[in-house]
Amino acid sequence: MSPVPPPSKQIPVIVLAGFLGSGKTTLLNHLLRAGRGTRIGAIVNDFGSIEIDAMTVAGQLGDSTVSLGNGCLCCAVDASELDVFLEKLARPAARLDVIVIEASGLAEPQELVRMLLASENDRIVYGGLVEVVDAAEFDATRERHPEIDRHLAVADLIVLNKTDRVDPARLAALRGTLADAAGARAGAGAGTRAGAAVVESVYGRVDPELFFDRRPSAERVGQLAFEDLLDDEEGSGEDGRDHAGHLHTAYDSVGFTAPEPLHPRRLLDFLDSRPEGLYRIKGFIDFGAADPRNRYAVHAVGRFLRFYPEPWPGDAERLTQLVLIGSGIDGPALTGRLAAARVTGPQDAPDERSLWGVLRYVPETPYEPGEPDAPAGAHETDETYESYEAYEGYEARAAYGER
Numbered sequence: 001m002s003p004v005p006p007p008s009k010q011i012p013v014i015v016l017a018g019f020l021g022s023g024k025t026t027l028l029n030h031l032l033r034a035g036r037g038t039r040i041g042a043i044v045n046d047f048g049s050i051e052i053d054a055m056t057v058a059g060q061l062g063d064s065t066v067s068l069g070n071g072c073l074c075c076a077v078d079a080s081e082l083d084v085f086l087e088k089l090a091r092p093a094a095r096l097d098v099i100v101i102e103a104s105g106l107a108e109p110q111e112l113v114r115m116l117l118a119s120e121n122d123r124i125v126y127g128g129l130v131e132v133v134d135a136a137e138f139d140a141t142r143e144r145h146p147e148i149d150r151h152l153a154v155a156d157l158i159v160l161n162k163t164d165r166v167d168p169a170r171l172a173a174l175r176g177t178l179a180d181a182a183g184a185r186a187g188a189g190a191g192t193r194a195g196a197a198v199v200e201s202v203y204g205r206v207d208p209e210l211f212f213d214r215r216p217s218a219e220r221v222g223q224l225a226f227e228d229l230l231d232d233e234e235g236s237g238e239d240g241r242d243h244a245g246h247l248h249t250a251y252d253s254v255g256f257t258a259p260e261p262l263h264p265r266r267l268l269d270f271l272d273s274r275p276e277g278l279y280r281i282k283g284f285i286d287f288g289a290a291d292p293r294n295r296y297a298v299h300a301v302g303r304f305l306r307f308y309p310e311p312w313p314g315d316a317e318r319l320t321q322l323v324l325i326g327s328g329i330d331g332p333a334l335t336g337r338l339a340a341a342r343v344t345g346p347q348d349a350p351d352e353r354s355l356w357g358v359l360r361y362v363p364e365t366p367y368e369p370g371e372p373d374a375p376a377g378a379h380e381t382d383e384t385y386e387s388y389e390a391y392e393g394y395e396a397r398a399a400y401g402e403r
């Protein structure tokens, strides 16, 4: 749910939770397939259920995967053991872009999140909690496990899976129920907003960019042949699967570029009230006089929000460049609201105090550029953002697949 590589030079760790059989492994397999060259490290309970072929294609067979055959991750593995696994995955030689922990179907995700937040491994950064929900079984699961409401309330992103198994009326009712359950924590502290975003899926086929940025194609040389093959396979539809590209049709993408700095408070107002359906925001922000030295990479997935300040590269143009991805979003309205966050002149210039709200969302202990053991790619912060160049001015693109 974070950048590749993150401007903080830390590897995001995403927790994939959900009750038994909701589709976590299916979703993880999909990410491994559709994540293309992105190097995903997986910590799973059941090694046998992961598609090794897909992992080979993604170039991450072997000890990038750690099997926890002993069942429930958060009960059976104490914090020190989890740290051992994370240490292994996060070592620079593994060159991972993102780590996904599939929590056991019975695990309390909050425990896992707490363990991650308490981890002393400064190569990793908690990347958010994704809760997978079985649309067909939701009511029965909720009856047996009322604690599901608690999980939904703390999730950053909810994947409503198996929508093929319910009729449209039931689906509409579920959307309402989930929105209520997810909004139960409205008004909570930093890093949250009212209600996690809910994305719907069949066989876990959500766009991987909702979780993490893919590696740019230049980095995937040598793997493309495999991927093309896979795309062809998926595209055949013989197994009832959609074409890989069909995922994209469900999402809209909007680009925003501004030469003027943004006012931190007005931007936060925008982020705090971002509309449902706006799942993903990424890019760089210029806060002008509030912090002339640094640009701020922003990453939001669902209600998960983080800023990563980093010094402006010497040759970088001082611009704010954002990409917003969502479903059913109103591009002109969003870019209009962002435009209203621009600093209008010297009388409107933000000072350091205006930045305090933003700083609440900055994770601690990022790698310093030039640090001797910074992970591979730590100095190449602009490589992920090639697509931003496609977004000049305030324009909305109808189809995410156009990028």
Ligand SMILES: Nc1nc2c(ncn2[C@@H]2O[C@H](COP(=O)(O)OP(=O)(O)OP(=O)(O)O)[C@@H](O)[C@H]2O)c(=O)[nH]1
Pocket (backbone or CB within 6 Å): 018, 019, 020, 021, 022, 023, 024, 025, 026, 027, 104, 105, 106, 161, 162, 163, 164, 165, 201, 202, 203, 204
């Ligand atoms: N019809 C339908 N079946 C699905 C969908 N997603 C997953 N399944 C099936 O549901 C079953 C459970 O999926 P898994 O991905 O193993 O679920 P899980 O959450 O990892 O399960 P546990 O590890 O046991 O908690 C499998 O048989 C999947 O093929 C979907 O969207 N629609």
